[in-house]
Amino acid sequence: MTIEGLPLLLTGLAAVLATAVAVAVLWDRAGRITRAALVAACVLSLAATVALQLNRLTETYTSWAALAGERDPAVPPGPGPVAAPSGPGGRVVRLAVAGRASGMTMPAYVYLPPGYQRGHQRYPVIEALHGFPGSPKSWLRRLDVRRHLDQEIAAGRMAPALVVFPYQTPDPMVDTECTDLAGGPRAETFLTVDVPAAVRASYRVRTGRGAWGLIGYSAGGFCAADLLLRHPGQYAAAASLSGYASPGIRVGDGSERTTNNVGWRLRHLPQPPAGLYLGYTADDPHSRRDSSLMAGLATAPLAVTTGVVAHGGHSDAAWELMEPAAFDWLSSWLARPAEAP
Amino acid sequence: MTLIGVPLILVAGAATLTVIGLLGWSWNRGGRRRRLPTRVLGVLLGEALLVLTIGLVANRQELFYPSWQALAGRTSTTAGSVPVAAGRLDASLARHPDQPWQPAGSAAWHLAAPPAVTVPAAYPVRPVAFPVLLALGGRPAPADLVEVRLEPGPRTDALAGLPGLLAGDLRVTSHGWVIVAAAARVPLAGRLVAEFPGRFTALAVTGHAATPPGCPVPVHDFATWAAATRWAVAQSPPALEPARVLPPAEPS
Numbered sequence: 001m002t003i004e005g006l007p008l009l010l011t012g013l014a015a016v017l018a019t020a021v022a023v024a025v026l027w028d029r030a031g032r033i034t035r036a037a038l039v040a041a042c043v044l045s046l047a048a049t050v051a052l053q054l055n056r057l058t059e060t061y062t063s064w065a066a067l068a069g070e071r072d073p074a075v076p077p078g079p080g081p082v083a084a085p086s087g088p089g090g091r092v093v094r095l096a097v098a099g100r101a102s103g104m105t106m107p108a109y110v111y112l113p114p115g116y117q118r119g120h121q122r123y124p125v126i127e128a129l130h131g132f133p134g135s136p137k138s139w140l141r142r143l144d145v146r147r148h149l150d151q152e153i154a155a156g157r158m159a160p161a162l163v164v165f166p167y168q169t170p171d172p173m174v175d176t177e178c179t180d181l182a183g184g185p186r187a188e189t190f191l192t193v194d195v196p197a198a199v200r201a202s203y204r205v206r207t208g209r210g211a212w213g214l215i216g217y218s219a220g221g222f223c224a225a226d227l228l229l230r231h232p233g234q235y236a237a238a239a240s241l242s243g244y245a246s247p248g249i250r251v252g253d254g255s256e257r258t259t260n261n262v263g264w265r266l267r268h269l270p271q272p273p274a275g276l277y278l279g280y281t282a283d284d285p286h287s288r289r290d291s292s293l294m295a296g297l298a299t300a301p302l303a304v305t306t307g308v309v310a311h312g313g314h315s316d317a318a319w320e321l322m323e324p325a326a327f328d329w330l331s332s333w334l335a336r337p338a339e340a341p
Numbered sequence: 342m343t344l345i346g347v348p349l350i351l352v353a354g355a356a357t358l359t360v361i362g363l364l365g366w367s368w369n370r371g372g373r374r375r376r377l378p379t380r381v382l383g384v385l386l387g388e389a390l391l392v393l394t395i396g397l398v399a400n401r402q403e404l405f406y407p408s409w410q411a412l413a414g415r416t417s418t419t420a421g422s423v424p425v426a427a428g429r430l431d432a433s434l435a436r437h438p439d440q441p442w443q444p445a446g447s448a449a450w451h452l453a454a455p456p457a458v459t460v461p462a463a464y465p466v467r468p469v470a471f472p473v474l475l476a477l478g479g480r481p482a483p484a485d486l487v488e489v490r491l492e493p494g495p496r497t498d499a500l501a502g503l504p505g506l507l508a509g510d511l512r513v514t515s516h517g518w519v520i521v522a523a524a525a526r527v528p529l530a531g532r533l534v535a536e537f538p539g540r541f542t543a544l545a546v547t548g549h550a551a552t553p554p555g556c557p558v559p560v561h562d563f564a565t566w567a568a569a570t571r572w573a574v575a576q577s578p579p580a581l582e583p584a585r586v587l588p589p590a591e592p593s
Binding site for chain 2: 016017020021023024025027028042046050152155156157158159208210236272273275278279281283284285286291292295300301302303305306307308309310311312313314315317318321322324325328329331332333334335336337338
């Protein structure tokens with residue numbers, strides 16, 4: 001049974017029901033110790049079932065191995081097999097990223113656009129970052145990203161692109177905010193050195209900064225804006241969906257108040273020639289305030305575009321609505337697919 | 342009652358406590374036949390209300406769903422698309438895809454020859470905005486962009502208002518433009534790029550030239566106009582269908 005499957009959740013609910021019945025039936029005959037055990041079983045089954053459902057909602061632990069702390073069991077570095085085309089749309093494949101620079105060896109998922117298999121072109125690349133808690137599976141399952149990409153590309157509103165969905169932390173309970181934590185995981189190095197290197201080595205992609213972009217929601221929105229400003233030589237544009245101006249964690253070197261703080265960077269450092277999309281919902285006060293702050297601080301040559309959803313809070317529904325607009329916008333800021341030189 | 346308000350949390354909390362209290366009160370009352378279903382229902386209801394109350398508190402704290410509407414996934418917003426306004430020269434360009442372009446104000450540019458535009462074959466049939474290739478002092482290779490050719494003269498030191506004038510006359514994008522220039526025209530190109538930040542994405546040069554000071558786009562050198570054009574075109578986005586757009590933020 002998979003950790004995220006419906007069967008396990010139903011099993012959990014059955015356990016909640018069974019323990020309630022057991023308490024009711026056995027209580028009168030039970031001694032003190034048995035009664036305590038019955039109550040404990042009730043509480044445990046309820047807590048476990050709630051935890052299972054929360055994990056389903058956030059896609060934090062996507063397998064039993066991940067829960068057990070295994071990183072990426074027995075997957076050789078490099079691209080996973082690409083199945084034969086099953087339909088007109090793009091396909092999602094798995095890429096094992098060797099953490100040569102960061103020491104983080106983690107898998108990533110890669111969306112290959114329609115036509116990738118048959119063509120010879122090199123494609124622009126978008127790195128898509130998830131929220132916290134979360135995982136690349138949040139993009140793939142909860143935000144249905146493949147369907148949205150297929151639709152935008154088929155409609156000609158977006159140029160075919162590779163979209164890469166990396167993990168941002170080796171431990172689902174450690175929030176890196178895509179930074180190099182002092183004495184901890186080096187997520188920034190993983191995302192800006194190891195992931196691009198693995199993508200370039202494994203797929204036909206364009207290499208210049210003009211063809212590379214970032215997108216992320218929630219914590220991933222902070223990541224996208226922060227990495228754009230920190231690595232303008234590598235990325236031409238970034239889209240932050242319900243993102244923040246500061247990481248909200250301690251990086252360990254104080255940089256959450258300075259060089260890993262988008263607000264601080266916009267105030268104190270020269271702004272790069274790049275595009276920044278800020279999508280947010282009007283009823284999500286934190287990201288609305290931070291997005292307005294970033295939009296207000298941005299000056300040429302940094303170009304800001306905003307997109308506001310009226311209701312939706314900090315939720316999948318809002319991000320699904322923002323996705324097509326943000327990908328279309330990103331595509332207009334990135335270099336086209338091109339024949340290899 | 343709002344989803345994130347204290348009243349709802351109080352009601353849920355009170356209901357939880359009431360059910361737990363009633364469960365304790367009724368635990369040993371009645372015969373065994375009545376006791377069992379009451380106990381099972383009471384335990385399950387108490388558990389459900391407890392989880393609900395904790396969920397409401399967490400949601401009030403984190404504002405995942407600030408309203409019943411957000412909880413239901415009703416965003417009250419649709420991503421629309423903005424149709425591209427026709428250019429003043431569209432009809433004429435459908436007949437003559439390669440023609441002189443002399444907008445009012447171009448006299449101030451002091452060009453050595455009248456400017457000219459060439460539109461790609463797709464221009465008359467696809468009602469979308471096209472990125473622009475601006476050629477300064479030479480003839481670029483044919484490309485699928487809107488091509489604008491300018492021959493600067495000795496007194497040409499600025500191309501005031503060029504992007505706006507072009508956007509009125511042709512269907513062109515607001516960014517993703519590229520420049521291909523003769524080396525001698527690089528200072529002029531640099532001023533243009535700096536004057537319109539965000540509009541130009543690449544600057545290709547035939548011959549050798551350094552990136553002018555203040556120009557945010559680096560210069561790339563090429564031996565021929567064909568090579569410079571090929572590279573510059575590859576740096577631009579393709580002509581895309583009108584993007585899905587969300588309402589922009591109100592200016593603060």
